Amino acid sequence: NAGVTQTPKFQVLKTGQSMTLQCAQDMNHNSMYWYRQDPGMGLRLIYYSASEGTTDKGEVPNGYNVSRLNKREFSLRLESAAPSQTSVYFCGGGQLQETQYFGPGTRLLVL
């Protein structure tokens, strides 16, 4: 039981490049989330998916797209990376109104 897994762990991009962050959970959660955390800050919600086949914008969705491929997988795509997107990205899974379990994070640097 791996919980929530994320790939890659680290990534360096040049401005304008695209990439997809992958997230998978084996805990049978309906809801999945993508957050970003900037240094010294709390987590800010980018997108969430309340159930398979649905996605909604969070607090900071601009510059990102998501895809809930199935119940297990929820990916985050940066179509044209910008230096302002340098951050640590956490994927989370959880049932509505209950605890969330987070993946180990992806550290992204955009040059």
Added chain:
Amino acid sequence: GQSLEQPSEVTAVEGAIVQINCTYQTSGFYGLSWYQQHDGGAPTFLSYNALDGLEETGRFSSFLSRSDSYGYLLLQELQMKDSASYFCALYSSASKIIFGSGTRLSIRP
């Protein structure tokens, strides 16, 4: 909108008790949670208050007062490994969670 406020830093002594406060503004929410995050790590769940009152889990307790828009995390018998950042988080409607900016807890021997 919704917002949470918590102190940016708290210092305490090993073996002591410390309370981390969280005040919030929201029109409605399901509950208040607390998460711990060590440097370089992922947040981990500590506690969840759906109702007013105290929830106890080992050395950690969490309290919620909806009428005062206030909650706190109480850590007892502090250990050096408790040095970390602690976040309160509001569970609002539609599967959304809003996190506070975090309190960095430093523990002195």
